[in-house]
Amino acid sequence: MSELLEQEYTIPIDEFNAAISDGMFVRVRNMLDGMAANDIAMLLHASTPKTRAIVWQLIDSSIQGEVLEDLSEEVRNSILRTMTPESVAEAAVNLDDDDFSEVLRSMPDKVYRKVLKSMDKQDQARAERVMSYEEDTAAALMNTDTITVRPDVTVDVILRYLRLKESLPEATDYLYVVDKQDHFIGEVSLAALVTSSPTKLISEVMETDFEVIPASMHESEVASLFERYDWLTAPVIDEEGVLLGRITIDDVVDIIREDAEHSMMSMAGLDDEADTFAPVIDSTRKRSLWLGVNLFTALLAAFVSSLFESTLDELAFLAVLNTIVPSMGGVAGSQTLTLVIRGMAVGHVNEANSRWLLGKELAIGFLNGLIWAVLIAGVVALWKQDLMLGGVLAFAMLMNLISAGLAGVLIPLMLKRMNIDPALAGSVILTTVTDIVGIFAFLGTATWLLL
């Protein structure tokens, strides 16, 4: 049985590509018809632009909206560009509020206006409502498909009311209790509903030590609350405490992943949603900026070396060793930097404990510096039969690993205080520091002691 399952869950990407390159589109369509929206999204993410266009054509338009919502922003836009405003509108209006707004927000204004025009009055109103929420806030994440009840009715009445509804919105685990002005005053879990006696009043079975999310809260904070308190859903309220809607964990999970991936992608100068299969030109443009910045820092390092050109002229072998210390500093520094950036992202690093952290990283830099200074000194002493040279390299190594620890802690802290994303700018600045310190320490002492 388990084998059967494993199969069912893995997407036959290779089969798809085979079928598509053989032009067996009927077969592809049949395969697609059996698939969940998430799986189709997965398939599109794993496809080359050409395949993507073909697959998209073959997807049943009834689930195109759902698929759109499951795509990363970059992939989604690449597909929206190929659709008519009418078909975009048609696909979008079937989505939940949060997904609806996400799709609408990801369009250029011109497209958005066209799409809006091709909707009926009611959908236009809804579109304008969801777009009125500020992006990346709890409000933009929420759905309005809440079930609200009054405190002064019995469980039995509610149960009969629900039976008339015949079905509940997806992932409904709580009914929300509101007063006549829609102020949120409590919640009743379905579990409580089915376990308490039908004659009881809602006010007797409802939980009043509830947790609510203000509409203005940033989505990252919402995500960390869901993570910390193991929520499945949570109600969203406005400043007056009026119930606006609810956020479900499935939307939060996406944010948790994005936030977690953000640091890694940024540290390489990529944006979180970077599409692995984006067209060459797009990717080239996006990445060249980062390379340009790095070229500038590399030239800076080269300039520092050039200050010691006469030294290098006399002792060519220094040039051979000149890359070792900077590279070690870069690695040690990026270890510290990564740890601090991660610590900041999950909220472990703050002003209060940063001094201790600085002390720790300096100590580690010193100890690791010692270890590898001694080792490199030995290697060079043997290689070139020159103890002095080894000593100079060892000293530079020690200096650079200590400053790497220092830079690895201070740079992200300073950047954060300046409201610059440490993950994005941190690594460039760090390597610049470790390069320059490394070269100065090595060539500087060499000039002083060896000439």
Next chain:
Amino acid sequence: MSELLEQEYTIPIDEFNAAISDGMFVRVRNMLDGMAANDIAMLLHASTPKTRAIVWQLIDSSIQGEVLEDLSEEVRNSILRTMTPESVAEAAVNLDDDDFSEVLRSMPDKVYRKVLKSMDKQDQARAERVMSYEEDTAAALMNTDTITVRPDVTVDVILRYLRLKESLPEATDYLYVVDKQDHFIGEVSLAALVTSSPTKLISEVMETDFEVIPASMHESEVASLFERYDWLTAPVIDEEGVLLGRITIDDVVDIIREDAEHSMMSMAGLDDEADTFAPVIDSTRKRSLWLGVNLFTALLAAFVSSLFESTLDELAFLAVLNTIVPSMGGVAGSQTLTLVIRGMAVGHVNEANSRWLLGKELAIGFLNGLIWAVLIAGVVALWKQDLMLGGVLAFAMLMNLISAGLAGVLIPLMLKRMNIDPALAGSVILTTVTDIVGIFAFLGTATWLLL
């Protein structure tokens, strides 16, 4: 109102540290008493070892278990080491199965046996059961607190049965329908239960197109299924289709974050759960290995340079420029590497599309190579009034950025095929390649053309 909330949700870490350093332990204890286990865990993660020990002493023992479960492995172990087997046992037995086994697994065998001894027979049996599941599998993630019902009873009977129970396990959204041999045959959502007529049979209202998780499935796959299908909970079955338990999303969210963070941490040679505030010695030991590997590769690069010592001897300025090309190659390569590793982690990159990806990255390498080759040639031509030198540097730049694209795609693919974690080994190998190619391309052509 929203202001109130914001406050309630943020942990006053600074206050804590102040109170602790002032020795106001009663105050600290009062603050801790009002806090959720997750918040205390957060506080411990953000504390220095000394503060941690103090805070832990002040935590009410009744929630120590819950806190332990919310800690990262490294932090948890540092605390377990300070506890007596008896208190560990006392804290652990109150946990859900999955948390119970996680805590037990994280202890050294010797400690585990001691802890086991200090439990009563029943808990010992439970411990042995949960430990019998293979680590990192669905079975190790699941709880056994499922509510099972038979297909041949009416909704009304079940509702009365639930009322007798008076409460349901946390995050119960489905009742599971099993036959006499406990084979999983369907599920009934609480929503269905409250919306369908009491006279109906469970067999009429249960869903039979259910999805189940085999006990042997790896936790990462479980996580990606929860993500793809927006599950809140999912039943776990054995090979015979017998219901073993259920997995809830709150445990899956942790795995999603860990998996997402894994790549970033590994790329810097840190392990995912690395404790930001671990003692200096531990961190030094853990990181020195990585530095050692890098020193070796740096020496390798130095050795390559040394092959051109005579050239460097004649043209000292080459030494000044020698760092530029390798550094650019390193950056370009790590962009590709990061993208591919991320793509592999989320399942977008596979054998089928890797050839296309290779072509794309080569093209990007070529284009970016051209851009920056031209620019650097200009800079150097102006700096040194030497067109030839600029040309040599430009050629080396182009060569190295192309090979960086090549290496960025091929290295992770090969490592994965060899079952080596690309995130861990990838960046070292990549920089070695880009260093060596860069130096050869630059100094090699220089030797050939400029002497």
